[in-house]
Every structure is written in structure tokens, then in C-alpha cells.
Amino acid sequence: MFRKLFSRAVAASQWWRARAVATAALAPPVALPGVGAAGLYLVAVLVLPAFCFLYGLDAFPLRDNNEGLYAEIAREMLDGGSYVVPHLNGVPYIEKPPLLYWLCALSMHLLGPTPAAARLVSAGAMLLLSLGLFQFCRLHGNFRAGVFAAAGMASALPVAVVSHVVLFDPLLTALLGGSLLCYLHSYLTRSRRAWLAAAVFLGLAIMEKGGVALVLAGGTVGTFLLLMRDGGGWRRLFDRTAVLVLLAVAGTWHVLASGMQPGFAHFYFINEHVLRFLGQRLPDDYHHGPLWFYLPRLLLMLAPWTPFLLLLLPRRGARAQAPPAIVRFCQAAVAFPLLFFSLCAAKADYYLMVALPGLLLWLGIELSQRLAAPDRLLAWCWAVSLGLAALAMFAAPAAMGGDITPPLLLVLLAAVGALALGGHSLFLRLRSVAARELALLGVAVLAGAALVPLFHAADARSARDSSVYVARILGANPVPDGAVFIYRDFEDMFSTLxxxxxxxxxxxxxxxxxxQFGCRRDSGSACISAAQFLQARARGPVAVVLQASRAPEFLAMAGPGRWRAEWVGGKMVLFGGP
Structure with missing residues (x-):
């Protein structure tokens, strides 16, 4: 018994020592800001992320890609569809769990079935995540690290843009990030409430995108414990209450859906999880790429803050010492998702978004430690980032509209280089910590301002990227109910119709x-053959929506008859009668 008590005392002393080191990782190297400056930074933490994530949610129509699919699933739920087995265009759609659809349906119930209401889920989740990063740093003693982490998350332009789209990844990033922050807080403070909160967030993340959330969380925590050489930390992962909470949150829907939808178990668990990772999913509807696929995308996703990643490299001449626990956790939160998605055969540009909370927390800590004195590397990083943010004001909208040319790009890059040279000298002349902090926040403000022309350019492309104008053509030329058809294509072309x-x-x-799965299981009237269409056409006037390039193919199938055509972009509406 004495040996058992002694071992517990030793373990407790080791934990308190580790906690002291970890908390010291976030201890501010300079004095906290005064009341006025603190108020200014709080405004930056609240107002800047709110602008970057909430501005322009209705600036452009829903896009004819995954966004249109997911928004339509939520609309069909509100229209009397199943809340357990999601339906897309009238047929079962079980590739993902339903949490995103439930939240979008709730938002549209409260605010109306609009693009802004559907997008509010992604944007609101990322806004809460940025505030969560700030709150975590504040609780652990570094106000400034929280400011930089939150501002960086909000003003990383690709992150802000993806957060304006109805997608799974922004909400997954927020839920998984919340779970990992709660776990880390529990690890440092032994807070049981934080540990249970981590289980709830992880359960919600599984309900949002399936088993990949469990793999990412488990892999990140496991990597962290290995880096910390903390054998006792593994035992806490199997806390009985936390496991029960996780199963209750994540397991109920899976059981219900398995009972209600024939073929669910194989399609969802095997096809969508195992075979997708191995690159053998049927049908093949994802991108492939080499092992280094995500490295350039990780750099791009952080723009215009990408140059600051140089600050995370080991300093030349610095004494080698073990990084504190929070930095170790950030390293694990970046390294494991990067390894997992690099090995995965199914790839997408935005999958690695889940690594950004850890990366920006790490970067925020490093920035807070370097501000005490002028730093040449920091000055160069700031100057180049400022130039990139300025470049985004002009180049990003032009690139989206296809108007940027190589000569124009060279001129813009030359302007960025000149701005960087001048900015480097300017930053080194800043003698106060407050001035350098404001200079860093200036990058975030300039990047946020770039969203205004970027979303304007997105709206200008809506005739090509959305079916909203096709719907307006159909509204101006009414046909009987059930007499509108799509020919062949759906996702990437008419998913918003x-x-x-x-x-x-x-x-x-x-x-x-x-x-494909839904039409095989429950086709109903959503997926019809050419013969069924010809029967409907024989009963009265019809309207057929199709790609303009498919018009000869369709007319050959439809046979003799007169058709009147209207089109917008590369999309055509054909009106015809019996």
C-alpha cells in the first residue's frame, strides 16, 4: 500500500512539474497591455474575425458543387424529408453524417432558405473557433498569443473563403479544434469538465464527418503523448464517463440509420471510410495526388501569413531544449493530419484545414515571444506578408475572373518586392512592442479588406458557377409542376437548381x-430513363436544363419536335411540347 501511495505521489509531482513548464510556454515575455491597448486588441479579436467570417455570406449565389448538394439536403429536411436518413433531390444520400444538414436546416428555419442562412453554419463555427483560440491563450497566461492566433485564423484568406461555403471541413475544423483545445486544457489543469467537453466536441465532430474525426483526434493526442513520453496520459484516454458520453453523442444516429436504410453499413463504413482512404471507393469521385500534395497547399492556405512559418524553424545558435507541452501539442496537431491526409488516396485542397488551429496557436506563441526586441527575420516576414496582403487586393479577384496576365502578375510581384524592402526597414524602426503588435495586426486588416473585391468577383462569375439564373429563366417561363427536367448532369453543373x-x-x-447510391436504392421519380421522359413529354409542355455542349446529344434522344432555347453562360434551357 505504501508503495502505491508513493508511486501516486511521484506521478502527481511529475504532472505538476509538466504543468508548470507547459504554462510557462504561454507566459508573456513582456508586460500585458494597458487598459486602453487591451480594449483595442479585444476589438481586433472580436470585430476582425466577425468581419472576415460573416461579411459577404450573401454576396454571391450558391455554387454548383458540393455547396449546392449540402444546402439542398438541408432544404429537403425542412420540406418534410427525413432527419435520420438525409435525402438529396429526393433520394437517400448517406455519404456523411447529418450534423451539418441539421444545423443548416435550423439556420434556414430561423432565417429563411437563403444562401446566407446555409453558410452561417460554416462561418459561425470558424468564428467561434477563432474566439476559442484566444480564450485558451488567455486562460493560460498569454493574451497576445491569443490575439495573433485568432487574427491569423480569421485573416488567412483561403480559410475565410472556404468558411463562406457550405462544406463539412470548416465545421469539422471548429469541432475538432474545440475538442483538442479542451483536451489540452484538461491535460494541463486536470479539469474534468474540460475532459468531458472534449468528448462532447469529438462526438459532434464524428456526427459531422464520420470516423475520420476520431482518427484525427486519436492520432494527434497519441502523437503528443509520445512526444511528451507520458505513459500515464494513455490511461486517461479511456475514462469511462468520457467514453460513454462520446458513444451517446456519436453512436445513436449510426444505429438508427443502419436500421432505417438498407445497405447503409457497407456503403457508409466500408465504402466511405476504408475504401475512400485506400482509393478504391465506388464511384470514384475524388482527386488523387502525390505524397507531397498537401505541402504547397498548407503554405497557400495560410496566406498572407505564410512567411511567418519561418519563425517556427529552430533558431541558429540557440540552446537546444525540449519544447514545452503546448508547443509539442501544436506540433502533433499539425504533423499527424499532414501525415494522415498525405497517405490517404482521396485528396482535396481543403482537407488539411484541420491542421490550422494547432499551427496558428504555435505561431501566435512564437510571435508573442519575438516582439520584445526588433528582429530582422520577423521584420522580413512582416514586410513580405504585408506585400502579399496588398497583392491579394488586386490579384485574387483578377485571377478569379480570369483577367490576370503574366505581365500584370510580374508588375504586381515587383510592387510586392518593393513594398517588402521598404517594409523591412520600417518595421525595424518601430521601437515599442505596441507599435510592432499593431503592425502585425495591420496585415490581418489588409487581408480582411481583400475579401470585398474577392466576393464581388465571385458574384460576377455566378452565371457560370451557379444555377440561380437558370431558375430565374424557368420562373419567367412557367411550365406545369413536375415538368422540369435536368439532362444527365447534376453535381458541378446544376446542383443548386x-x-x-x-x-x-x-x-x-x-x-x-x-x-448513384440513392437512385439504385430508391429512384422514385428523381432518376428517370429516356423512355420515361418521352412519356412525360407526350403529356404536355416540358422544360429541360442541360449543358449547351450536350444539346445535340439530347435532341437526338428526344426525337422530332420544336424546341425554344434560352441560355446563360454554358447552361441551356429548352422549352418544348408534345
Whole structure:
């Protein structure tokens, strides 16, 4: 018994020593700001992220890609569809769990079925995550690290743009980031409430995107414990109450859906998880890439803050010492997702978004430690980042509109270089910590301002990227209910049409990979053959929406008859009668 008590005392002393070292990692190297400066920074933490994530949610229509699919699923739930088995264009769609659809449906119930209401889920989740980063740093003693982490998260332009789209990844990033922050807080303070909160957030993350959330969380925590050489930390992972909470939050829907939808278990667990990772999912509807696929994308995703990553490299001549626990955790939170998604055969540009909370927390800590004295590397990083933020004001909208040319790009890059040279000298002349802090926040403000022309350019492309104008053509030329059809294509071409029409639209000879499972299990009237379309046409006037390039193919299938055409961009609407 004495040996057992002695071992517990030794373990407790080791934990308190580790906690002291970890808390010291976030201890500010300079005095906290005064009341006035603190108020200014709080405004920056609240107002800047709110602008970057909430501005422009309705600036451009829903896009004919995954955004249109997910918004339509939520609309169909509100329209009397199943809340357990999601439906897309009238047929079951079980690639992902339903949390994103539930939240979008709730938002649209409260605010109306608009793009802004659907996008509010992604944007609001990322806003809460940025505030959570700040709160975590504040609780652990470094106000400034929290300011920089929150401002960096909000003003990383690709992150802000993706957060304005109805996608799984922003909400997954927020829920998984919240779970990991709660776990780290529990690890440092032994807070049981934080540990249970981590279990709840992880359960919600699983309900948002499936088993990948459990793999990412488990892999990150496991990597962290290995880096810390903390054998006792593994035992806490299997806390009985936390496991029960996790199972209750994440398991109930899976059980219900398995009982309600035939074929769910194989399609969801095997096809969507195991076979997707191995690159053998059917149908093949994802991108492939080499092992280094995510390295340049990680650099791009952080723009214009990318140059600051140089600060995370080991300092030349500095004494080698073990990084504190929080930095170790940040390293694990970046390294494991990077390794996992690099090994995964299915790749997408935004998958590695989940690594950004750890990366920005790490960067915020490093920035807070370097501000005490002028630093040449910091000055160069700031100057180049400021130039990149200025470049985004002009180049990003032009690139989106296809108007940027190589000569124009060279001129813009030369201007960035000149601005960086001048900015480097300017930063070194800043003698106060407050002035250098404001200079860093200036990068965030300039990057946030770049969203205004960027979203304007996105709206200018809406005739090509959305079916909102096709819906307006159909509204101006009414046809009987059930007489509007889509020919062949759905995702990436007409996925927003059911949303803007407010009803499902039958697809003739569907080539949709997203609807393949649903059409096989429960086709109903959503996926029809050419013969069924010809029967509907024989009963009265019809309207057929299709790619303009498919018009000869469709007319050959439809046979003799007169058709009147209207089109917008590369999309065509054909009106015809019996």
C-alpha cells in the first residue's frame, strides 16, 4: 500500500512539474497591455474575425458543387424529408453524417432558405473557433498569443473563403479544434469538465464527418503523448464517463440509420471510410495526388501569413531544449493530419484545414515571444506578408475572373518586392512592442479588406458557377409542376437548381456519382430513363436544363419536335411540347 501511495505521489509531482513548464510556454515575455491597448486588441479579436467570417455570406449565389448538394439536403429536411436518413433531390444520400444538414436546416428555419442562412453554419463555427483560440491563450497566461492566433485564423484568406461555403471541413475544423483545445486544457489543469467537453466536441465532430474525426483526434493526442513520453496520459484516454458520453453523442444516429436504410453499413463504413482512404471507393469521385500534395497547399492556405512559418524553424545558435507541452501539442496537431491526409488516396485542397488551429496557436506563441526586441527575420516576414496582403487586393479577384496576365502578375510581384524592402526597414524602426503588435495586426486588416473585391468577383462569375439564373429563366417561363427536367448532369453543373426552385428536379439518364447510391436504392421519380421522359413529354409542355455542349446529344434522344432555347453562360434551357 505504501508503495502505491508513493508511486501516486511521484506521478502527481511529475504532472505538476509538466504543468508548470507547459504554462510557462504561454507566459508573456513582456508586460500585458494597458487598459486602453487591451480594449483595442479585444476589438481586433472580436470585430476582425466577425468581419472576415460573416461579411459577404450573401454576396454571391450558391455554387454548383458540393455547396449546392449540402444546402439542398438541408432544404429537403425542412420540406418534410427525413432527419435520420438525409435525402438529396429526393433520394437517400448517406455519404456523411447529418450534423451539418441539421444545423443548416435550423439556420434556414430561423432565417429563411437563403444562401446566407446555409453558410452561417460554416462561418459561425470558424468564428467561434477563432474566439476559442484566444480564450485558451488567455486562460493560460498569454493574451497576445491569443490575439495573433485568432487574427491569423480569421485573416488567412483561403480559410475565410472556404468558411463562406457550405462544406463539412470548416465545421469539422471548429469541432475538432474545440475538442483538442479542451483536451489540452484538461491535460494541463486536470479539469474534468474540460475532459468531458472534449468528448462532447469529438462526438459532434464524428456526427459531422464520420470516423475520420476520431482518427484525427486519436492520432494527434497519441502523437503528443509520445512526444511528451507520458505513459500515464494513455490511461486517461479511456475514462469511462468520457467514453460513454462520446458513444451517446456519436453512436445513436449510426444505429438508427443502419436500421432505417438498407445497405447503409457497407456503403457508409466500408465504402466511405476504408475504401475512400485506400482509393478504391465506388464511384470514384475524388482527386488523387502525390505524397507531397498537401505541402504547397498548407503554405497557400495560410496566406498572407505564410512567411511567418519561418519563425517556427529552430533558431541558429540557440540552446537546444525540449519544447514545452503546448508547443509539442501544436506540433502533433499539425504533423499527424499532414501525415494522415498525405497517405490517404482521396485528396482535396481543403482537407488539411484541420491542421490550422494547432499551427496558428504555435505561431501566435512564437510571435508573442519575438516582439520584445526588433528582429530582422520577423521584420522580413512582416514586410513580405504585408506585400502579399496588398497583392491579394488586386490579384485574387483578377485571377478569379480570369483577367490576370503574366505581365500584370510580374508588375504586381515587383510592387510586392518593393513594398517588402521598404517594409523591412520600417518595421525595424518601430521601437515599442505596441507599435510592432499593431503592425502585425495591420496585415490581418489588409487581408480582411481583400475579401470585398474577392466576393464581388465571385458574384460576377455566378452565371457560370451557379444555377440561380437558370431558375430565374424557368420562373419567367412557367411550365406545369413536375415538368422540369435536368439532362444527365447534376453535381458541378446544376446542383443548386432544386434549391432555387424549391423542389426536386428529375434527372434524365443521370450521370451523377453523388446520386448513384440513392437512385439504385430508391429512384422514385428523381432518376428517370429516356423512355420515361418521352412519356412525360407526350403529356404536355416540358422544360429541360442541360449543358449547351450536350444539346445535340439530347435532341437526338428526344426525337422530332420544336424546341425554344434560352441560355446563360454554358447552361441551356429548352422549352418544348408534345
Amino acid at each position: 432544386p434549391f432555387y426552385l424549391g423542389r426536386t428536379v428529375p434527372i434524365i439518364d443521370s450521370a451523377s456519382r453523388d446520386l
